[in-house]
Amino acid sequence: MNNDHVIHVENLRKDFKSHSSRPGLKGAFRDLFNRNYSIISAVKDLSFDVKQGEMVGYIGENGAGKSTSIKMLTGILTPTNGEVMVNGMNPHKEREKFVRSIGVVFGQRSQLWWDIAVQESFKLLKKVYNVSDEDYDRHMNHVIESLDIGPLLDKPVRKLSLGQRMRCELAAALLHNPPLLFLDEPTIGLDVLVKLKIRNFLKEMNEKYKTTILLTTHDLTDIEALCDRVIMLDEGQIIYDGALKKLRSNWGEGKQIEFQFAEQQTKETLSPLLDELDSEWSEGKRKNVWVANVVNDENVISEVIGRVVAAHRITDIKIHEVSTEEIIRNIYEEGVIHGQIH
Amino acid sequence: MAKYIEMIRIRFLMMLAYRTNYYSGILIYSINIGAYYFLWSAIYGDKGEIEGLSVVQMTTYIAVAWMARAFYFNNIDREIAQEIKEGKVAVEFIRPYHYLTMKTMQGLGEGIFRLGFFSVPGMVIVSLIFPISFSATLSTWLFFMVSIIFSFIVNTQINLLTGVLTFFFFNNDGLIRAKRVVIDLFSGLLLPISFYPGWAQNFMDFLPFQAISYIPSMIFTDGFTQPEIWDALMFQVVWALLLIIPIQLLWVAAKKQLIVQGG
Numbered sequence: 001m002n003n004d005h006v007i008h009v010e011n012l013r014k015d016f017k018s019h020s021s022r023p024g025l026k027g028a029f030r031d032l033f034n035r036n037y038s039i040i041s042a043v044k045d046l047s048f049d050v051k052q053g054e055m056v057g058y059i060g061e062n063g064a065g066k067s068t069s070i071k072m073l074t075g076i077l078t079p080t081n082g083e084v085m086v087n088g089m090n091p092h093k094e095r096e097k098f099v100r101s102i103g104v105v106f107g108q109r110s111q112l113w114w115d116i117a118v119q120e121s122f123k124l125l126k127k128v129y130n131v132s133d134e135d136y137d138r139h140m141n142h143v144i145e146s147l148d149i150g151p152l153l154d155k156p157v158r159k160l161s162l163g164q165r166m167r168c169e170l171a172a173a174l175l176h177n178p179p180l181l182f183l184d185e186p187t188i189g190l191d192v193l194v195k196l197k198i199r200n201f202l203k204e205m206n207e208k209y210k211t212t213i214l215l216t217t218h219d220l221t222d223i224e225a226l227c228d229r230v231i232m233l234d235e236g237q238i239i240y241d242g243a244l245k246k247l248r249s250n251w252g253e254g255k256q257i258e259f260q261f262a263e264q265q266t267k268e269t270l271s272p273l274l275d276e277l278d279s280e281w282s283e284g285k286r287k288n289v290w291v292a293n294v295v296n297d298e299n300v301i302s303e304v305i306g307r308v309v310a311a312h313r314i315t316d317i318k319i320h321e322v323s324t325e326e327i328i329r330n331i332y333e334e335g336v337i338h339g340q341i342h
Numbered sequence: 343m344a345k346y347i348e349m350i351r352i353r354f355l356m357m358l359a360y361r362t363n364y365y366s367g368i369l370i371y372s373i374n375i376g377a378y379y380f381l382w383s384a385i386y387g388d389k390g391e392i393e394g395l396s397v398v399q400m401t402t403y404i405a406v407a408w409m410a411r412a413f414y415f416n417n418i419d420r421e422i423a424q425e426i427k428e429g430k431v432a433v434e435f436i437r438p439y440h441y442l443t444m445k446t447m448q449g450l451g452e453g454i455f456r457l458g459f460f461s462v463p464g465m466v467i468v469s470l471i472f473p474i475s476f477s478a479t480l481s482t483w484l485f486f487m488v489s490i491i492f493s494f495i496v497n498t499q500i501n502l503l504t505g506v507l508t509f510f511f512f513n514n515d516g517l518i519r520a521k522r523v524v525i526d527l528f529s530g531l532l533l534p535i536s537f538y539p540g541w542a543q544n545f546m547d548f549l550p551f552q553a554i555s556y557i558p559s560m561i562f563t564d565g566f567t568q569p570e571i572w573d574a575l576m577f578q579v580v581w582a583l584l585l586i587i588p589i590q591l592l593w594v595a596a597k598k599q600l601i602v603q604g605g
Binding site: 071074075076077078095096097099100102104106109110111113115116120123124127128129130156 | 344345348349352355356359360429430432433435436437438439440597598600
């Protein structure tokens, strides 16, 4: 195993045995005696490596196997098959030693003690992780300041708002300054300001301590703001693993030029304008709006605009880049093949 | 070790956070002791003693049994079940401690809190209202202390067992409720074991439950002779050791088959 790799995963697989209920009352009685079981693979033969200091976005639809694989990486679940090495340890075998080297935030689950003040939770975690007073003061004072949670420390967790709580969760996960941080939907349900604060904080931690971060989220702006690399999962398999930039250039290579015409247009009247330019018209969402889908090339863009403006009167024009969200939607809809050709 | 002691402190804070529970607890325990006191006074009538216990000893037995219950009783089986059902157990697995030890410490924190703020003052109040005899000998008190520590251990172990079974059944409210009734009945809380018919007593000698309530209460009321005390303490120690085995086995199996519910 290469020592630069903080996470090394090979052919990782997790099967769940699940029972399906028979329909109706009769079925329910039959279920009492014997049940139908089926094996479902939540994660199928996953392989990837993560280097120290990388910030990796881990994305996929609901049920794609993100949480399951994170749980295997953190030692919560035992893999059915395959090899996992995180921080040079097998998470499941050396659990107590291993968990000291990671920090985890589950966006949907609190790890602070609900009924007591935040600072009491911190105190307990400090003891649990054997953090010395000097280390705690040096590191945590900074964390508390950056996340702006000083005034919240003496409040019980149940009285905090979601955004306040999430910032405290993050601080709690970083209390022992782990070199590797797992974030499972840390920004779920948060407002823009809190999101920004959390993102800036994570960036800072990454720069200062070279903290490796693995992040799952449904909010792609998080990924755009933080991660250079994305791993995309679908049905338990990796369908893309690489730079976010490359994903954009492979998939989002085109631009969309949106014209608002003064008069009504049809495809027939507009089509001749795009001859031999390798572009296509599609109808816009509003009346008299047409969108030209063109390749990202300055000559082509200028040519298209020039021809259209020369031939018809327009009232508005906009140029869009394809958003990451759209790219990802396309990938899920069209499958992997397109990405591999490029 | 520091982390486990810190957990006891946290549990103290949690108990203090819910004062209503604390006050209602005092009320419920007083009602129980009062009810059993009047019930037993009626049963005794003008009989001097039944099964070797005088009416004062009986009252003391009831009062001590309930006050000891405040110490050994905890809801960690229910808490474990809850944490498994809500998937919170995932968070516990990413902490560098032993989950069951931590749960035991939480139970201990709760127990010590109740012993100090509940049993002791409660006992003083009860002794003012009802005729209760406190043993004068120091050795009885010492034996009693050792004995209730073991009742805590055995009861907690049984709670851990029922709690961990949730890993396999996913929903075992029924089992938890049944366990509670079995413990109240077979541990000697409601009725001293010596009052059961002979065959039932023989049967219960093979079960751990009397280690929970019957033994410490009998020691406190001087219902046991010295050799009987030693036998009883041995009984508690043996069960405390024996119960480690199934807990450990179940725990290893549970970790293997853990499925975190709820995503």
